[in-house]
Amino acid sequence: MIQNQQNGKQEKVKFLTLGCRLNQYETQAMRENLLGAGYSEVRAGEQANVFVINTCTVTSEADKESRYLIRKCQRENPEAKIVVTGCYAERDYKTLLETPGVTHVVLNRQKSDLANLLDSCTQLTFQDPSQPLRSKAEFVPLQISKFSGRTRAFLKVQDGCNHACSFCKVVLVRGKSRSRELQDILEEAVRLRDHGYREIVLTGVQLGAYGLDLERKLTLSDVIDAMAPIDGIERIRLSSIEPNDVTDFLIETMRNTPKMCHHLHIPVQSGSDIILRGMNRRYQSDYYDALIQKLNERLESFILTTDVMVGFPGETDKDFQATVDLLLKTHPFKLHIFPYSPREGTRAFPLKPVAKEIVEKRITVLSQLEEKLRREVALHYLDSVCDMIVEESNEKAWLEGRAHNYLPILIPRVSGIATGDLIQARVIGYEEHRLMGELVRKN
Numbered sequence: 001m002i003q004n005q006q007n008g009k010q011e012k013v014k015f016l017t018l019g020c021r022l023n024q025y026e027t028q029a030m031r032e033n034l035l036g037a038g039y040s041e042v043r044a045g046e047q048a049n050v051f052v053i054n055t056c057t058v059t060s061e062a063d064k065e066s067r068y069l070i071r072k073c074q075r076e077n078p079e080a081k082i083v084v085t086g087c088y089a090e091r092d093y094k095t096l097l098e099t100p101g102v103t104h105v106v107l108n109r110q111k112s113d114l115a116n117l118l119d120s121c122t123q124l125t126f127q128d129p130s131q132p133l134r135s136k137a138e139f140v141p142l143q144i145s146k147f148s149g150r151t152r153a154f155l156k157v158q159d160g161c162n163h164a165c166s167f168c169k170v171v172l173v174r175g176k177s178r179s180r181e182l183q184d185i186l187e188e189a190v191r192l193r194d195h196g197y198r199e200i201v202l203t204g205v206q207l208g209a210y211g212l213d214l215e216r217k218l219t220l221s222d223v224i225d226a227m228a229p230i231d232g233i234e235r236i237r238l239s240s241i242e243p244n245d246v247t248d249f250l251i252e253t254m255r256n257t258p259k260m261c262h263h264l265h266i267p268v269q270s271g272s273d274i275i276l277r278g279m280n281r282r283y284q285s286d287y288y289d290a291l292i293q294k295l296n297e298r299l300e301s302f303i304l305t306t307d308v309m310v311g312f313p314g315e316t317d318k319d320f321q322a323t324v325d326l327l328l329k330t331h332p333f334k335l336h337i338f339p340y341s342p343r344e345g346t347r348a349f350p351l352k353p354v355a356k357e358i359v360e361k362r363i364t365v366l367s368q369l370e371e372k373l374r375r376e377v378a379l380h381y382l383d384s385v386c387d388m389i390v391e392e393s394n395e396k397a398w399l400e401g402r403a404h405n406y407l408p409i410l411i412p413r414v415s416g417i418a419t420g421d422l423i424q425a426r427v428i429g430y431e432e433h434r435l436m437g438e439l440v441r442k443n
């Protein structure tokens with residue numbers, strides 16, 4: 001029985017997602033919520049009559065892109081329902097309510113009720129009067145069972161952040177840290193396993209704060225210990241985690257759990273202690289350096305990736321050089337390089353930003369440094385044998401995937417090997433940011 005029809009026709013929905021892994025997870029949850037309510041997702045070339053835009057507000061660029069997508073969808077189908085949700089909607093819903101074409105503004109905590117909201121509210125509104133608005137302090141349980149187009153599945157375990165970095169708008173829209181019940185997490189991991197996902201990526205905003213707010217004070221290690229015994233899940237990976245949240249206990253859990261991936265994305269932001277203080281980050285450069293050394297000592301083949309911000313107000317050449325020096329010491333395989341973006345409502349907003357041309361020069365320096373660091377890290381693995389989960393790829397002649405420690409690997413396509421297979425590959429070279437390999441055997 002098709003529930004959602006407009007003029008006798010089934011509602012066709014198109015999802016557009018900006019931003020982080022959490023947003024991608026939440027789009028999947030909204031997808032399953034609407035498809036479960038009788039909507040169908042448009043295929044290429046089909047016209048949608050419902051657009052769900054899951055926005056981001058981490059930078060002013062993200063705001064611009066959110067507005068651009070709204071206008072584009074409206075142009076694509078002026079009759080359509082335009083549903084705007086996500087972090088930009090959370091902060092700027094008043095503006096959105098006045099934006100021509102926008103029919104629904106849905107807050108992050110309402111994402112789990114999307115189908116009901118679209119059913120019960122036809123006019124310009126952002127709340128279903130019959131449903132009490134959940135408090136921002138509540139963890140809103142979203143559910144997924146698969147992750148479209150991916151071999152690894154993101155699993156949201158936490159939301160919000162207890163920190164207050166002076167440049168960050170995320171904490172203003174996502175609120176304080178709150179955690180998902182452990183049982184709920186495990187049930188979702190089993191659902192994903194049942195749909196063939198062999199790698200689970202635990203995801204949150206301040207992932208390392210998991211469990212601190214629960215009655216039974218838990219930590220990420222409790223999630224890992226409970227998830228590791230699930231047959232069929234081959235790998236557990238952590239998404240981004242703050243330096244101060246990488247405790248000795250967590251490191252030992254990673255060391256003693258064979259399924260744990262020896263890769264961490266630990267944002268450093270800057271190598272200058274003066275700038276780190278200005279950012280209200282909770283560590284200094286020597287702490288970060290010592291942490292990465294410890295991870296290299298305790299975790300075999302450990303790989304670091306990180307975020308670096310360029311041009312935070314007051315950043316001098318000396319500060320920037322301190323960032324370069326710290327990166328040379330800690331050797332990340334990948335850098336996410338962000339130019340500082342003044343965000344209204346943040347403590348850094350009133351401060352005078354660094355001149356654009358200086359920021360651009362520094363971004364060029366870091367991009368070149370990243371090339372060098374990637375090559376050095378990759379060549380370290382020459383002739384070694386790595387495990388790899390084969391991912392979906394458009395490459396006809398090649399199979400691609402990621403090693404346990406997140407290194408991207410490419411091997412010549414071999415018959416009998418399919419997406420999702422766990423294989424062993426010998427590293428024979430490095431090209432275009434990827435390790436080149438050859439098949440050793442299929443696990």
Ligand code: SF4
Nearest residue numbers: 161163165168170171
């Ligand atoms: S740790 Fe800092 S940058 Fe990250 S979400 Fe929290 S406040 Fe924002």
